[in-house]
Amino acid sequence: MKRGARTSIGDRIGVGLVLALGVLGLAVLVVPSLIVLAVSFDTRAFVSFPPQGFTLRWYAALADNAQLVRAIVNSLWSGLVVMVLCILLGVPAALASGRGRFRWRGAVPVIVLLPHAVPGVVLGVAVLFAGSAVGLRPSLALQSFAVTAFILAVLVRTVLARLERLDPALEEAAANLGAGRARAFRDITLPLLLPAILAGAAFTFIEGFDNISIAIFTHGMRNPPLPVELLGIVQTETTPLVAAISGVQILLSTLLVAIVAATIGLRHVSD
Amino acid sequence: MSGQGVAAFLDVAGVSKAFGAHAALDDCTLAVRQGEIVTLLGASGCGKTTLLRIIAGFVAPDSGTVRLGGQDALAMPVNRRPIGVVFQSYALFPHMTVARNVGYGLRVRGVPREEQRRRLAEALELVSLTAFADRYPAQLSGGQQQRVALARALVLAPQLLLLDEPFSALDAKLRAAMQSEVRRLIKSVGITAVFVTHDQDEAMGISDAIAVMRGGRIEQAGPPAEVYDRPASAFVADFVGAANHWPDEARGGRVTLPAGLSVPSRVIGRVSVMVRPHNLEPCPVGAEGAAWRGRVAFVRPSGPFLEIEVLVEGAPLPFRVTVPRAGAVPAPGEAVALRVRDLSACFVFPRLDQAAA
Ligand SMILES: Nc1ncnc2c1ncn2[C@@H]1O[C@H](COP(=O)(O)OP(=O)(O)O)[C@@H](O)[C@H]1O
Numbered sequence: 001m002k003r004g005a006r007t008s009i010g011d012r013i014g015v016g017l018v019l020a021l022g023v024l025g026l027a028v029l030v031v032p033s034l035i036v037l038a039v040s041f042d043t044r045a046f047v048s049f050p051p052q053g054f055t056l057r058w059y060a061a062l063a064d065n066a067q068l069v070r071a072i073v074n075s076l077w078s079g080l081v082v083m084v085l086c087i088l089l090g091v092p093a094a095l096a097s098g099r100g101r102f103r104w105r106g107a108v109p110v111i112v113l114l115p116h117a118v119p120g121v122v123l124g125v126a127v128l129f130a131g132s133a134v135g136l137r138p139s140l141a142l143q144s145f146a147v148t149a150f151i152l153a154v155l156v157r158t159v160l161a162r163l164e165r166l167d168p169a170l171e172e173a174a175a176n177l178g179a180g181r182a183r184a185f186r187d188i189t190l191p192l193l194l195p196a197i198l199a200g201a202a203f204t205f206i207e208g209f210d211n212i213s214i215a216i217f218t219h220g221m222r223n224p225p226l227p228v229e230l231l232g233i234v235q236t237e238t239t240p241l242v243a244a245i246s247g248v249q250i251l252l253s254t255l256l257v258a259i260v261a262a263t264i265g266l267r268h269v270s271d
Numbered sequence: 272m273s274g275q276g277v278a279a280f281l282d283v284a285g286v287s288k289a290f291g292a293h294a295a296l297d298d299c300t301l302a303v304r305q306g307e308i309v310t311l312l313g314a315s316g317c318g319k320t321t322l323l324r325i326i327a328g329f330v331a332p333d334s335g336t337v338r339l340g341g342q343d344a345l346a347m348p349v350n351r352r353p354i355g356v357v358f359q360s361y362a363l364f365p366h367m368t369v370a371r372n373v374g375y376g377l378r379v380r381g382v383p384r385e386e387q388r389r390r391l392a393e394a395l396e397l398v399s400l401t402a403f404a405d406r407y408p409a410q411l412s413g414g415q416q417q418r419v420a421l422a423r424a425l426v427l428a429p430q431l432l433l434l435d436e437p438f439s440a441l442d443a444k445l446r447a448a449m450q451s452e453v454r455r456l457i458k459s460v461g462i463t464a465v466f467v468t469h470d471q472d473e474a475m476g477i478s479d480a481i482a483v484m485r486g487g488r489i490e491q492a493g494p495p496a497e498v499y500d501r502p503a504s505a506f507v508a509d510f511v512g513a514a515n516h517w518p519d520e521a522r523g524g525r526v527t528l529p530a531g532l533s534v535p536s537r538v539i540g541r542v543s544v545m546v547r548p549h550n551l552e553p554c555p556v557g558a559e560g561a562a563w564r565g566r567v568a569f570v571r572p573s574g575p576f577l578e579i580e581v582l583v584e585g586a587p588l589p590f591r592v593t594v595p596r597a598g599a600v601p602a603p604g605e606a607v608a609l610r611v612r613d614l615s616a617c618f619v620f621p622r623l624d625q626a627a628a
């Protein structure tokens with residue numbers, strides 16, 4: 001009896017804690033986003049809360065601002081390049097680490113994690129200096145490579161975690177049924193890893209799009225990405241245009257998460 | 272097992288495999304005749320799975336040969352061996368339906384569409400899963416998953432079927448049903464099979480022959496009755512069915528039991544005389560030819576039999592006695608004597624200083 005009562009109090013504390021954390025998460029992540037979104041539709045030419053009226057004029061102003069549109073396109077490119085590079089480098093790295101038989105396979109996630117452990121600002125400066133030492137000027141490409149090095153760990157870890165939970169007997173079963181290595185990979189391993197690859201890819205895309213600490217040192221002077229451009233704008237601009245830019249970013253992130261959720265959700269993948 | 276002069280269909284000879292310093296298999300030799308179901312029986316960690324994996328081609332042995340139908344199986348690539356495997360975890364592809372799981376091998380091997388359809392239907396029919404063709408593995412019960420795994424292997428008509436503890440994930444009742452079902456299935460398609468278990472009842476129930484493994488070696492192989500009635504070692508006697516141990520001394524090729532009964536012995540010195548529970552018979556104290564005296568500790572029904580535990584004077588462990596459930600039943604606490612029904616069915620092995628587990 002006593003024990004039962006204690007457990008139930010423990011349960012209540014646990015549930016309370018989870019609820020509190022959930023509310024906190026909501027407060028920190030979602031509420032500011034909603035405020036920014038609300039402000040972006042304000043009819044007044046200054047930022048204030050609560051907003052008044054409803055207009056799309058700040059979004060129109062954004063679309064008319066060639067410099068900002070250019071920055072958004074730059075950031076989209078950066079996100080895309082970072083994502084593709086991370087998939088091309090990260091999936092094989094995870095496979096080598098999870099399924100390889102070589103001696104240092106355990107070192108792969110550690111090596112991949114190293115740039116991630118360095119503060120972004122330090123990594124940005126380091127890449128800038130190292131780049132100039134070998135004649136690489138700051139550019140959209142240099143920025144994308146640097147962010148790739150930084151964020152690769154996330155994709156490798158996501159894919160590796162999934163790989164380690166996959167029954168190795170699945171690949172053996174495929175081989176036993178007649179599939180060669182490539183065929184077994186295509187038919188069995190890859191489809192089962194796909195949710196993890198997509199989730200990791202979404203993360204890396206967002207980082208490529210959104211990163212500022214590394215991008216600020218490595219971006220091309222004529223090709224600033226959106227966060228860098230935004231940083232410049234907030235210092236002078238006080239209209240809800242800034243909120244509209246954030247609104248676009250929020251929209252893109254939400255869209256991406258929705259795509260991933262839908263893709264993974266549609267596949268009958270059971271863990 | 273192959274008798275002398277009968278060619279083995281599966282012939283494993285002198286196979287050894289070490290993982291680091293640990294020898295998982297040590298000079299393992301096994302011969303299986305065509306159409307036979309052979310069970311590898313042994314405690315966990317004795318190398319059963321490793322032997323299956325070597326036969327299937329998932330790992331290469333350090334030494335030794337594996338021949339299948341007279342051909343060198345080790346020379347065949349893993350995906351070309353005519354061997355079906357039912358994995359312990361079933362290893363069903365979670366993202367494929369039952370039909371796609373079972374049809375996978377046919378697709379990979381490029382079997383013509385029409386034939387694929389026919390063989391898939393036959394295989395599903397064989398394991399009574401036609402109605403479940405469009406389900407995903409996660410939507411099936413353990414017994415159904417097991418049958419999918421079986422169908423997936425059998426649809427390719429392999430020459431040999433390997434089953435690694437296929438019932439270990441099932442509950443006791445389903446297990447008993449699946450055992451006879453799987454034996455019937457294997458016999459109906461007439462395939463040669465090597466089956467792995469650590470459960471001696473399962474081994475007895477399903478196999479034409481049993482190979483008892485211990486520490487990476489095959490300790491004894493033969494038909495179930497032979498392994499049970501003529502165990503080659505104390506380990507086998509203990510592992511395959513229960514046995515009572517009586518510590519004694521052997522002199523001049525004999526062991527003399529308390530009532531002056533004598534059992535032939537091939538060894539001398541400290542020995543253990545082992546008597547199966549059904550080879551003992553309770554009788555009144557002082558009865559003629561009773562070797563041991565003791566007190567009944569408890570009596571419990573076991574199917575059509577009664578199992579009696581007797582604390583025998585001079586024995587380190589209580590004796591278990593199995594008698595038909597008819598006639599007078601000794602009550603707990605009662606003094607009884609025990610008589611051996613068939614002296615020739617006692618086994619004598621050297622006594623180990625520590626009781627073998
Ligand atoms: N891949 C492996 N690496 C290292 N040790 C292994 C490996 N596979 C099996 N072993 C060891 O070999 C021994 C036999 O294993 P196994 O064949 O799985 O036994 P069983 O199937 O009889 O339980 C065990 O001690 C096990 O720890």
Ligand SMILES: [Mg+2]
Nearest residue numbers: 316319320321
């Ligand atoms: Mg095993």
